[in-house]
Structure formats: C-alpha cells, structure tokens
Amino acid sequence: MDKRRLGRTNLQVSIVGFGGTWIAELSTPTAVQVVRNAFNLGINYFDTARLDGDSEEKIGLALQDVREQCVIATKTGSRTKKESLQDFQSSLKRLKTDRLDIIQLHGIDDEKTLKKAMNPSGSLQTCKEAKREGLVDFIGITGHRPMVLAKAVETGEFDTVLVPLNVVTRQALEELLPVAKAYDVGIVVMKPLMVKTSNLITCLYQPSLSLVSDEPDLRFLLGETTDDRVRTALRYVLSQDISVVIPGLRSVSEVETAARVGTDYNGLTLQEQTRFNFNLVDYCRDCGLCMPCPEEINIAAILRFYTLYNNYGLPNWAKKLYSGLEVKVDRCVSCGNCESKCPYELPIINQLKKAHFKMRN
Ligand code: SF4
Numbered sequence: 001m002d003k004r005r006l007g008r009t010n011l012q013v014s015i016v017g018f019g020g021t022w023i024a025e026l027s028t029p030t031a032v033q034v035v036r037n038a039f040n041l042g043i044n045y046f047d048t049a050r051l052d053g054d055s056e057e058k059i060g061l062a063l064q065d066v067r068e069q070c071v072i073a074t075k076t077g078s079r080t081k082k083e084s085l086q087d088f089q090s091s092l093k094r095l096k097t098d099r100l101d102i103i104q105l106h107g108i109d110d111e112k113t114l115k116k117a118m119n120p121s122g123s124l125q126t127c128k129e130a131k132r133e134g135l136v137d138f139i140g141i142t143g144h145r146p147m148v149l150a151k152a153v154e155t156g157e158f159d160t161v162l163v164p165l166n167v168v169t170r171q172a173l174e175e176l177l178p179v180a181k182a183y184d185v186g187i188v189v190m191k192p193l194m195v196k197t198s199n200l201i202t203c204l205y206q207p208s209l210s211l212v213s214d215e216p217d218l219r220f221l222l223g224e225t226t227d228d229r230v231r232t233a234l235r236y237v238l239s240q241d242i243s244v245v246i247p248g249l250r251s252v253s254e255v256e257t258a259a260r261v262g263t264d265y266n267g268l269t270l271q272e273q274t275r276f277n278f279n280l281v282d283y284c285r286d287c288g289l290c291m292p293c294p295e296e297i298n299i300a301a302i303l304r305f306y307t308l309y310n311n312y313g314l315p316n317w318a319k320k321l322y323s324g325l326e327v328k329v330d331r332c333v334s335c336g337n338c339e340s341k342c343p344y345e346l347p348i349i350n351q352l353k354k355a356h357f358k359m360r361n
C-alpha cells in the first residue's frame with residue numbers, strides 16, 4: 001500500500017489506516033484477528049482512544065510484537081492536566097508500549113473547550129511534558145468543526161489533526177486543509193462514509209443512514225453495490241491532499257475491502273472528478289453556531305439535508321432524512337435569532353423555507 005508523509009511528523013503512513021472505535025464491540029480474539037489482518041495487509045496507522053471502550057487493549061495485544069513497525073495514535077478526552085496524565089499512563093499500559101507515536105486531544109469542538117485544554121493546567125500540558133520525557137513523539141488534535149480545529153492549528157502546538165471529511169461533508173477542505181498545509185500539520189480523515197444525521201455512524205458497512213446505505217440517490221452517486229459505494233467514498237477522500245483516512249473497521253472482510261482500496265488507489269477517473277465537482281455556493285457549513293432555536297428547529301440538520309438536496313444532487317435521500325425530523329420548518333416564527341449568529345451571514349430563514357418547500361414530501 002502507498003504511504004504518505006504525515007506532515008511535519010515526517011512519519012510515513014499507509015494511505016488507509018485503521019479506525020479503532022468499533023473493535024470495542026468485538027470479542028478480544030476476533031478484534032485481535034481483525035487488527036492483525038490490517039497490519040498484514042499493509043496498514044501501519046492505528047487510531048484509537050482512551051474513551052473507546054477496550055479498543056486500546058485490543059490494539060496493544062494485536063500489535064505488541066510489531067509495535068515498532070506501526071504508528072499508534074490514541075486520544076485523551078480529559079481537559080485537565082491531572083486527569084489527562086492518568087489517561088496517558090493508562091493508555092501506555094493498555095497499549096502495551098512504553099512510547100506513543102501520537103497523543104491527541106479528543107473531540108475539541110468549540111473554542112471554550114480548546115481554551116480549557118490549552119491553558120496551563122489543561123491537558124495539552126500533559127502531552128507536552130510526555131513529549132519532553134520521550135513518552136510520546138507527537139501531539140495531535142481531533143474534532144468535528146474544521147473552523148475550531150483551524151484555530152488550534154494556528155497556535156503551532158499540534159503536529160496532526162483528525163477531522164471528518166467525505167464526498168458530501170467538505171467543510172474541512174475549505175476551512176482547515178489550507179491552514180494545516182501552511183503549518184505542515186499532518187491531516188488524518190475520519191468518518192469517510194458518514195453523513196451526520198441523528199446518530200453518529202462511522203463504521204464501514206453500517207447501513208441505514210450512512211453513505212453506504214442502499215438509497216437510489218447514493219447508488220447513482222457512488223455505485224450499485226455496497227462494496228462499490230465504500231470504495232468510491234474512500235477513493236474520494238484519498239483524492240484530497242490528506243495523509244491518511246481511517247474508516248472504522250470491525251471485521252476481516254471490512255479490513256480487506258479498505259486495504260484493497262489503499263493498495264489499488266490510482267486517483268479518480270475523469271468521470272468521477274466531473275461527478276464529484278459540486279457547486280457549493282452559499283451552503284450551510286454545519287457549524288451549529290445559529291442554534292439553539294427557541295422553537296427547537298434543528299437548523300443545522302435541516303440545512304445539511306437541504307445541501308444534500310440542492311448542492312449534492314441527492315434529493316430523495318434528503319427528503320427521507322427531513323421526513324424523519326419531528327420539528328419541521330413550519331414552526332419557525334422568523335424571530336431572526338439564528339441569522340444574527342451565522343458567521344457566514346446566510347439568509348437562514350429564507351433557506352429554511354425553501355428547504356421545507358422542496359423536501360416536505
Ligand atoms: S428565525 Fe426561525 S429558525 Fe431562526 S431562531 Fe427564529 S424560529 Fe428558529
């Protein structure tokens with residue numbers, strides 16, 4: 001499998017990595033088999049988290065004799081120095097290693113949390129001390145809001161950044177990648193197959209609401225079979241200027257499919273480039289800053305679905321997603337609270353009305 005440089009870490013990482021969240025659901029022998037299979041197929045980047053059940057333990061078990069050939073990235077979800085130190089020591093033990101490649105601040109989704117983690121008694125200090133002591137080589141950050149992550153990158157404290165990006169979730173391309181490139185920060189992509197709906201779905205073949213689901217619109221965009229859709233969606237991410245994509249993997253066959261994408265990847269075809277070249281003007285970036293709405297309208301979700309309808313050519317899927325929301329746009333009283341908070345100055349009320357008109361049946 002091809003490798004790419006992970007920004008200023010200078011680590012060479014397989015273009016497809018291993019997202020370790022879902023192995024927490026597997027028995028230990030099965031999880032070890034799945035992880036080891038990934039290594040055997042050329043995957044050398046393994047991402048896990050202190051908060052992901054016993055994922056660290058299983059990765060540690062599977063890779064203990066090949067540890068030096070792997071890049072292991074874990075995360076601390078604690079925000080204070082004291083708690084994150086406990087996390088860090090626990091992660092080393094669980095991963096059966098005396099050194100981590102990357103420790104990441106987990107789920108930094110707003111500026112207040114970023115500030116807390118970065119203050120003198122915050123979790124970043126634990127990471128920096130561990131780095132000084134040679135217990136970890138690099139420090140990363142993870143989150144779901146590219147704008148917040150871009151601010152973190154601009155502090156110069158982080159070597160890697162982990163962010164969602166996929167064929168219909170492109171905010172990171174606009175808001176984060178140029179900044180990360182300027183700081184030579186390694187870009188790792190999560191959730192390559194997931195569209196944020198009511199629940200977070202990240203693993204490779206989770207049906208229902210992910211990009212892999214059997215919707216006619218998605219079959220048209222990404223391919224007829226589930227395997228086709230998985231491969232196309234992963235290839236789209238690989239076509240961007242990123243280092244590694246980490247789909248959540250939970251079976252040997254999922255690992256084989258993902259690894260094959262990495263091994264066979266040779267760029268997008270011209271047809272695909274044309275098909276994926278969407279017109280993204282005045283679209284909602286899904287930052288959530290306009291909420292909460294006093295009428296309990298989920299503005300970000302509705303505009304996200306409207307973007308699928310309007311910009312990504314997925315009208316029937318968008319309608320289906322909208323029909324699942326309990327509170328619809330007709331509850332809007334045009335108070336204007338949301339518009340005053342949108343950093344992109346979107347005409348939210350007007351867009352919501354259009355969205356409702358087009359997606360209501
Ligand atoms: S204008 Fe409508 S959508 Fe916006 S905050 Fe007011 S009620 Fe909610």
Ligand code: SF4
Binds near residue numbers: 289346
């Ligand atoms: S409408 Fe504006 S503030 Fe609300 S989620 Fe979209 S981009 Fe963010």
